[in-house]
Amino acid sequence: MKKLSVRANLKNRMTAAALAASLTVPAAAAAEETFLTIGTAGVTGIYYAVGGGICRLVNKSRKDHGIRCSVESTGGSVYNLKTIREGELEMGTVQSDWQYHAYHGSSVFEDAGPDEKLRSVFSLHPDTVIIAARTDTGIQKLDDLKGRTVNLGNPGSGTRATADVLVGALGWSPSDFGLVTELKSAEQSAALCDGNIDAFLMVAGNPVANVLEAATTCDIRLIPVVGEAVDGLVASQPYLGHVAIPGGLYRGVDEAVPSYGLSATFVTSADVDEEVVYQMVKAVFTNFDTFKGMHPSFAGLEKEAMVRQGLTAPLHPGAERYYREAGLIE
Numbered sequence: 001m002k003k004l005s006v007r008a009n010l011k012n013r014m015t016a017a018a019l020a021a022s023l024t025v026p027a028a029a030a031a032e033e034t035f036l037t038i039g040t041a042g043v044t045g046i047y048y049a050v051g052g053g054i055c056r057l058v059n060k061s062r063k064d065h066g067i068r069c070s071v072e073s074t075g076g077s078v079y080n081l082k083t084i085r086e087g088e089l090e091m092g093t094v095q096s097d098w099q100y101h102a103y104h105g106s107s108v109f110e111d112a113g114p115d116e117k118l119r120s121v122f123s124l125h126p127d128t129v130i131i132a133a134r135t136d137t138g139i140q141k142l143d144d145l146k147g148r149t150v151n152l153g154n155p156g157s158g159t160r161a162t163a164d165v166l167v168g169a170l171g172w173s174p175s176d177f178g179l180v181t182e183l184k185s186a187e188q189s190a191a192l193c194d195g196n197i198d199a200f201l202m203v204a205g206n207p208v209a210n211v212l213e214a215a216t217t218c219d220i221r222l223i224p225v226v227g228e229a230v231d232g233l234v235a236s237q238p239y240l241g242h243v244a245i246p247g248g249l250y251r252g253v254d255e256a257v258p259s260y261g262l263s264a265t266f267v268t269s270a271d272v273d274e275e276v277v278y279q280m281v282k283a284v285f286t287n288f289d290t291f292k293g294m295h296p297s298f299a300g301l302e303k304e305a306m307v308r309q310g311l312t313a314p315l316h317p318g319a320e321r322y323y324r325e326a327g328l329i330e
Contacts, residue, residue: 033062034276036069039080039092041157042185043073044209046297047093047264050124053294054266057283065279075184077158078108081267085115090272091280095127095158095203096239096263096310097165103313108161117270119316121281122306125205125297128243128261129162131223132211133199134192135252139223142170149179151188151200159185159203166201166225169233185210193218205264205297207249215250222250225259234260239310263310270316277318285326303328 038054041047048071055069062068072089074080080092081102094102101107105114133139139148152167153160160182167173174180181197188200189210202210214220222245234240243261247254268277284291285303292298307328315323323329 034067034273036067036090036276036280038069038071039074039083039089040071041074041076041080041093044186044213046125046205046208046295047076048073049295049297050093050264050266053291053298054280054284056294057287057291058280060287061279061283065275067276067279069280075154075156076160078161079156081109081115081118082112082156084267084269085112085118087269087271090276091121091266091268093124094265094267095162096123096265096312097237098158098161099265099267099310100237100239100312107165118313119268119270119272119319120311120313121266121268121277121316121319122284123310124264124266124306125301126243126261127203127205127264128245129166129201129203129225129259130206130208130211130245131199131201131225131259132192132214132220133223134195135219135221137198139199140221141223142225142227145199145223146172146176147178148198149181149196150177151181151183151191151197153202154182154184157185159201162203163201166230166233170227170229189214189217192220199223203261205295206245207296211250215252219252220250222253222257224257230260239263239312265310267313268316272316272318274316274318274321277316278322279318281319281322285322 038051040051051071055071058067058069077094077098080089080094081098083089084092102109102115103118105112137148139145152163183191185202188197191197192200192214234242239262240260242258244256244258247256288303292301307323
C-alpha cells in the first residue's frame with residue numbers, strides 16, 4: 001500500500017476520489033490515516049528512545065486520530081533540522097543549541113539562513129557533554145587529549161557540531177589531536193575498548209547506553225570538561241549551563257564529574273498540520289507517567305519545564321493549543 005505522508009497531505013490536499021484511484025485501498029480508509037516520521041539519532045542513543053516512546057503513545061490511540069507514527073534513525077540534530085526544513089521529516093529530536101542556530105541562521109546554518117518555519121514542540125532531558133577515555137591511556141584532563149585518537153562524532157550530528165565548538169573555544173584545531181575519527185555513536189564504545197580510539201566525545205542524557213556499554217566492557221574514566229575556556233563558552237550562550245554527571249551511573253565512575261550541557265528538544269515545521277501536532281502532544285502529556293518510565297533520563301521530566309525551557313523557536317500552534325487547554329500556558 002502506498003503511504004500518504006503528512007507532507008503529501010499538506011501540500012497536495014488530494015481528494016478522496018484521487019486517492020481511490022491511486023491506492024489499492026478504499027478512499028475512505030486511506031483518508032483516515034496520516035503518516036508521521038520522527039528523526040532521531042543512532043539506535044543506541046536516547047534520541048532514538050525519545051522517538052520510539054512518542055510513537056508508541058501516538059500509535060496506541062491511532063484508531064481515534066488516524067495518525068501512524070514511525071521513527072527514523074538519522075545522523076542527529078543538525079541532520080534532523082536540515083531535513084525538517086527540506087520537508088523530508090515531520091518532526092525531530094535536536095539539541096537546544098542547534099535549534100537556536102537553525103532558527104536564527106547562525107553557525108553551521110549561516111549559509112542556509114534562518115529557518116523561519118521551525119517550530120518548538122517541547123523540551124526534554126538535559127544533554128551533557130561526555131568525554132570517556134580508557135583508563136590505561138592515562139587521559140585525565142582535557143589537555144591530555146592532545147596527540148590522541150579521539151572520536152568527535154559523525155558529520156551531521158549535534159555531537160560533532162558541539163565538539164567542533166568546544167575545540168574552537170579551547171583554541172585547538174583538529175591537528176592538535178593525533179587523529180580525529182568520525183564514528184557513529186553506536187560504533188564508538190567497541191572502538192574504545194578494542195583500542196582503536198583513546199577517547200570519545202558525545203552529547204547525551206545520562207545514563208546513556210554507549211557509555212554503559214564501554215564501562216561494562218573495559219575500564220573507563222569520564223574526563224571533567226572544565227576550565228576558563230569552558231566557562232567563557234557557557235557564559236556566551238543562553239542555551240548552555242554547567243552540569244555534572246552523577247556518580248554511580250557507570251561502572252568505575254563513583255564521583256560526580258563536572259561538565260556543561262544543554263536541553264534536548266523536540267521540534268517540527270510550521271508546515272505540519274496543527275491537528276497532527278496537537279494529537280502527538282496530547283498523546284505524550286496525557287500518558288505522562290508512562291512516558292517518564294520509558295527511559296531513566298525521562299524520570300525527572302516536569303510538564304511545566306518542558307513547555308518553558310530550552311525552546312528558542314516559536315511554539316507550533318498545535319502544541320500551543322494543547323498547552324492552553326491543559327493550563328500549562330496562559
